[in-house]
Amino acid sequence: MNENDKVPYVVSSKSYTAVAINCASKAGEWIKSRLGTVERLSTKVSAQDIVTEVDKGAEQMIRKLILTHFPDHAILGEEGVEPGAEAAARALQAAQDEEYLWIIDPIDGTTNYVHGFPFYSVSIALAHRGQVIVGVIYDPSRDELFVAEKGKGAYVHGSPMHVSGEEQLSDSLFASGFPLDAAVNLPQNMAELQMLLPKVRNIRAGGSAALHLAYVATGRLSGYWERGLSAWDAAAGALLVQESGGRVSDTEGRPYDLAVRNIAATNGLIHQGLLDTLKEASDSAR
16 A cells, blocks of 8 residues: 555645635536536637637636635636637746746536536646646536645545556557647547557547546546647646656657647556557658
8 A cells, every 4th residue: 555545635724725626616516507508609719619608707716716815826727818729829938937827727628518418627727837736627527526736646535546557558548539620630630549549448538638637647547648738728637647656748758848739648657659659640641
């Protein structure tokens, strides 16, 4: 038994983590209460990239709660940024020099939410000088709260999380997502899917990057990769995976940071196998 397994996980009431948990749980409860009431949809970069008044309301709720406790902290939220990859990169560039930066996705999986498909989440991360130090993901449908603090491990329902133990791709369950960028990322993703699928047990596509990362962290998935993500999609989940003993990088193997858009996350044991397969797909597409 790991020494950490013997120690109960306690969050002090005034900590950054406590505020993140409070924000995620309150926003998540409100989001769930509004399920089925969405009347108006707006689109961002494509017909598939939608936003609702619930997304915007949840982000405002989280912003107000954070600023009540930490009025001098900066906040980077999905709904406060113009659509598109370039706008996301510019927003991150402008904010990443902040001492404390909260990175929030009020509903990760809006399409699922709108359709009543119960796989969506609230994702909140806190970065200190560019390094993520707190990650919280809340799944309102299952009332599951995933929490990580840098250097202190990761927990679900207060119990320590550990990545899975698969050592071979053939024993592994993966997840991915379908990029909204149909010109470049989608064809690349499909080539990778076609290359990886025969090598693994199976592949899922749930539609929430944050929950996929949380599931890698808690051992329900062996690995996950996706192209075209933004910081708010992956920041909290990446810390969860790392603090659960897994590995997170970009799809070419470089260490994860907030600017990474093409992400690969695994239990660590099969990471090189995933990267090699993604490279194989890329080489064959040329």
